[in-house]
Amino acid sequence: GDSVTQMEGPVTLSEEAFLTINCTYTATGYPSLFWYVQYPGEGLQLLLKATKADDKGSNKGFEATYRKETTSFHLEKGSVQVSDSAVYFCALREYGNKLVFGAGTILRVKS
């Protein structure tokens, strides 16, 4: 079945550091790809998305590019802030419409 693999955390960075969280997927079709963020005590919120190959999703300084050739959707941010501390989930939605999530990566940003 479809699956999503994320880098294990927690990831601990200093403020203004560069962030990369790796995400790769396995799917039989051409899924839509997402990054969701979960702040402490809250539900998941969509951070960005890409629905076809070579699309770049971006929001709040975060970016991710849908790479079909490497089946990847890595999340990047040039300069993280303490307020970015959260759990980040990579996910896919196949044409069959089942949503599949990675295990999540905890990000901790220190001031």
Add this chain to the structure above:
Amino acid sequence: NAGVTQTPKFRVLKTGQSMTLLCAQDMNHEYMYWYRQDPGMGLRLIHYSVGEGTTAKGEVPDGYNVSRLKKQNFLLGLESAAPSQTSVYFCASSSRDRGLAEAFFGQGTRLTVV
């Protein structure tokens, strides 16, 4: 604009008790999902529905039942709660339109089974 609403937000059950979690969405979405979130395991799909009157099993369906009698509601039932069902439960919904592929989540229900 309520989005996805889950009730209750917190619940403590004794082993063997039953309960129903309610999820309601006001976005006219065709698809609805129930997930559980456990430390170190991310979100695991319990059951999902692609339309009114239809449901399907996800990754971890045992011990749960669901119903989708109305398009806007998706109920998750625990017939005989077990401590292993202590978790945070999230409901989500999404549109059939692939261009509107994102899922919207509720705030979660924290369930403790003692």
